[in-house]
Amino acid sequence: MRERIAGGYDNFVIPFMIGIIFLLVYLFIGLIRILKHVPGEDRKRLFLSFVNPKIIIKDLRDIICDCLLHVKIFKRNILLGYMHASIAFGWFMLIVIGHIEVALFVPQRNGSLYYPVFYRFFVAEQNYTLKGAFFFFLMDFFLLIVLGGVGLAMYKRVRSIAMGMRRTTKPCFADRVALYCLWSIFPLRLLAEGFTAGISGGSFLTKPVNMLFANFFGNDLNIYPTWWAYSIALGLFFLAMPFSRYMHIPTEVLLIVMRNAGLKVTRPRKGFAEAEIYSCSSCGICLDACPMNVQKKNINYSSVYFIRFLRRHNTRKINEIADKCLMCGKCVVLCPVGVESCNIKMAQRGTVTEKLPYDYSYLQEIHAPVKEKKEKVLYFAGCMTHLTPSIIKSMQKIFEAAGEDYYFADSDGGLCCGRPLMMAGKKEAAKELIKKNSELFMASGCETIVLSCPICLRVFKEEYRLPGIKLLHHTQYIDSLIKEGRISVNKDDTSFVYHDPCELGRGCKIYDEPRNVVAALGELRHASKEKKESICCGGSVGSLTLNFDDRAKITRESIKALTVENPDKIITACPLCLKTFSDQSMVPVNDIAEAVAEKIA
Amino acid sequence: MNKNVMVIGGGPCGLEASAQLHKMGYNVILIEKEKQLGGHLAKWDRLFPEGIEAKEVLQPLVDNINGVKYFLDTEVVSINLLDKEYNVILSNGITVLSKAVLMTSGFDLFPAEKKEEYGYGIYDRVITNADLEKFFATGKDPRVVENPKRIGFVHCVGSRDEKAGNRYCSKVCCATAVKQACEMKALFPDAEIFCFYMDLRMFGRGYEDMYLKAQKDYGIRFIRGRVSEVSETLEKQVLVKAEDTLSGKPLKVTLDLLVLMAGMQNAKSGIRIGEMISMKRSDDGFFTTKGSILSLQECDKAGIFYAGACTGPKTLPDTLNEARAAAVSIHNYFNKEN
């Protein structure tokens, strides 16, 4: 191997160099900006994570799995996963191997930005070596893989359903520019390397191409235009990247590092949130995930468009989408990048609602009741459960059957848990309620709190500090009662389907206990979408603006998904779901507590 | 024996009953004191809840009485029972011997000037529901200013009011007020419109929808409180006082137009005829029917029948149903006798 071009430079690298330098500067400034807007405490946490081996390993694993191999997408759809992995991993390997080649064969060019990229232009093959052939083979191999990925990507544009996506996003202008550049980069690279393969050498892909071209076009004059074109495609891609969805490629690395360091969204547009926003790849998986998509007009309220408007600073649209979202969290768990769009939306709501007046001075008048007995178990039904008294009655029956010595904390109504306020963006107001409630619970002297409302449970788990108190949803509690043999239920041949309430399933990751309980009552059937893919009932207090009719459509869709296997009964575990379903469903709907209480032996 | 049936009153009720009886083969004689048929319906512009034009309803009713003998501008001079038949002498000199007499004498609107505190006939900007209908039909009423900014509707004027002598609900005024309020809003989109009500009685099919529409689409403001007094300001506007009972506070508002929803009373002309043969009337002034559920069309005097608003406030569909029911009752009466 020797250098073919003296000085190791040619003018055609200029477009590439402009692009890559622009991109690097942009990324550097962006990084500084994000770090500047991250609260000091978080910044400290981030820097500390770089010296924590555990986190470093996690960072590396996540980057390889998520950014290169796209494991999450593989899990969703193999073809889609392969498409992403082949382009990302293949390209990554091309870059890495390019650098290795430079380091091995022309070490004097180490550190040059363009040299590894245009390696084949600058070198000439002198003699065949096994080592050289090996690298040539690797390069051609990965190029083939990438080309395969690009081919799939083009096919996906035409028929997305083949990759398991019913809907895809509408690309914006910068997206289109970057997309077409990306499509053309690797075919152009093949052309360029193919034309040059006679001189620089090549392997199973580039050599045949070279021979084919030599037969058709003859002379080597075609070398220059193709290398120029390749360089221009690369340069344009890098120039368009910051303004396109492909910004997610570099940003995702930062997001992984920051997330693993334990950072949280505090402001909707700046700091950590900015890393989240630019990590969105606009893939559109959230379009299919969003329960609002039952109506075509509401597809525009999906997270991907929310983030797109955030990038464009379109405040009116941002607020409109932020307010509309049901906060069911499905788009978050399915997002291949893991963008916490719900948190960003809550922060966005906060920009409007945090300023609004409130007056909770009455909290001072509320005191923990003086009681002689200190029950170990405290039952907190929650506001909404008071609208479904059958759940309360059933729980009382279950407590009695289990011989539990319990205290019904909000038998006469209690304070709100604060979650609805959090979801409305009023964090400061929520804190007051959280503080008061925590005080009351700590004063009760209980060891376990059993909750009937998943909305409460979630905020209790995430925001309350209740040292020494175990938090259980009543599904978990009943499950443990059955397992411990404290209650027994009569199983019969009734068939059930279980609906995962958003806040209980995706919110608190409780999927199995309710299913155990239902299985103990009868036959558990499946829904077409369940567990983390379960569809919101439509009653969510998460949405601020979704109107009654739109909600009803979601409810019907959710019921449709639940009843695919014709169960006798729909079982849910949230008072809000129960109330929402009951209004619409032809199949009887029960809370898990009701179903258990009915069959208690 | 002749098959004469005397129908007194040529409003929608008398028209429908006459047409039905005529179809059954009776010899119907219909009299009307006014110079035209149609009663109040002829003076109304549009009907709730859909806002159908009154004439669209009236015209078929009038067309249907083809073949019925009717006399306009005619009143009953005397009526008495002669051996199972009523001898009716009319003001046009004709005497009719009729086995059955159907009273479809209908209602009078409560004279709004009797509610002195509302200042009807005294203040320049106070009109009644009937005046407003006339305004809708003709577009002319000097009391309706150009582009009124605020318009009020007072429900229950002369209804549910012991002081006015009428304790009963006139049934149709709530729906009429809501209908008229919407029409005024459509005419004057800049106007704010208030309805002062005690209870909103939206009992009929489509009425509640009309109410919701009035709130949602027309932005009509409903104030739960009865207007207690009305005064005139220097600018000839009317200052209205009421209690907003929902907040328990007295309330005042200055309006450019106040519409009084005059209720129903038994028609004076009907009462006059009733007195000639001592037809019983209840405390509310309307004729007493033989039964309150089973025999609503009959008088306790054999051969006298009732239909429509002379036995209490009724909506137009109710009235037309009664007209048909009365025709059947009369038919049965004839058959039983023969």
Place this chain on the structure above:
Amino acid sequence: MIYEGKQKIWSEYQKEIPEDHYFYVRSCIRQSFFPASEKVFLDITRNRLHKDFFETEHHTTCGGIAYHSDAIPQETSMTIIARQFALMHKYGYENYVCSCITSFGLYTETLETWREFPELEEKIKENLWESCKLEFAKPKYLAHASDLIYKYRNLIASQAKFKLIEKKSGRPLRVVEHIGCHYAKMFPSRGVGGAEYPYVLAGMIEAWGGEVIDYPERRHCCGFGFRQYLIKSNRGYSLSNTHKKFESMEPFKPDMIITNCPGCPYFLDRWQYVISEMEGKTYGENGHGIPVFTYEEVAGLVMGYDPWDLGLQVHQVGVEPLLDKMGIPYDPEKKYKGINNKDLGRPELPTCACL
């Protein structure tokens, strides 16, 4: 305003008022605050119009203030009233006329009550005999003194020296008429013109050349309200009531106010001063108040009595601008001079008075 509409109502609320021969009863408040008004009434009726009006020093209060302040029970006030009627009967009169609206209302109320509950009338009859040994009688006709001035309004107009007209321009004066609440609000048929649009004062104003002002709060009480004024902690209510009336009549620019009740001229007059002290606001022209008169005072002015003989110097709001307007001559020197040129003293804070 549609005048014909009002006329229609007035025609429905006319009462037959006997021409002559009345037993006259004074008012507690008026004797104290506007003694000249009652004097002028008797002077006009007896000496100018030559009617028979009899009065006796033996009559007492009707008990109205105590009754409305919950100080005495109804039975007590009825017995007092029965005594008054008995006095009338004793002196041979059948027509009873009182100077006070509160009394008029109470007499009407009492007579109606006796009509509804004859057993109560029997009881009062006994009470009267037991306490006074007087024979029970009921008046054939009960009138308020303003009814009579209304009745004689055209007679008075025919003898008028002045009219309710601005002399300079010939413009009719804008007059607010304020009717005492107890005149017709309780029994609309007992008042001339009914309760909604009373005609008793409006008739005088029209007959004497003025223009009646109808303003939104015309029905409102003057603010006395017995318990509202008499208890100091409630007095703000009384004041606020009057304030509301003045705020409402202000845009109509009234030249004067005429009243037919003892409390009304007092409160409409004095509260103007209090409001001007508290809020710095006056409702008449040039920073003055609106002068307030009793109907007798106005009748007296029209007939040419000397303003100071009518007791106008005891008003809080100065009357001089109005006298000037009407062209009535007066001697400013004599304003605060009583009988035999005795000095009456001067108001300490004459904010609304002009001198």
Place this chain on the structure above:
Amino acid sequence: MDFGYSLSPSSRIDLDLFDRNRFNTLAEIEPDVLKCMACGSCTATCTAGKYAKNSLRSAILYLQNGQDKQALEYLKPCMLCGKCFMVCPRGINTRHLILSILKIYNNAK
């Protein structure tokens, strides 16, 4: 001068003071506000209502009566729990309505 008593402020509702423009702004964002028929369900079920004066029904009424400040007082104790949304017979999106009222009338006098 102190007389020992004073003019009492009028407790009367004066619809002539009603701020129509501001209310229209609200109704544009929240057309639901017009749908309230004052049934009182929201107030009856209110979680905060147990402890403080909190009533969306009253607040809407106060707004319509031109008493904006009082309206806010009836909404400030709200915890946005959403029970009222579940019980409203007219399907009014109560929570957002409350937020919008607070937003639009925040500087009410």
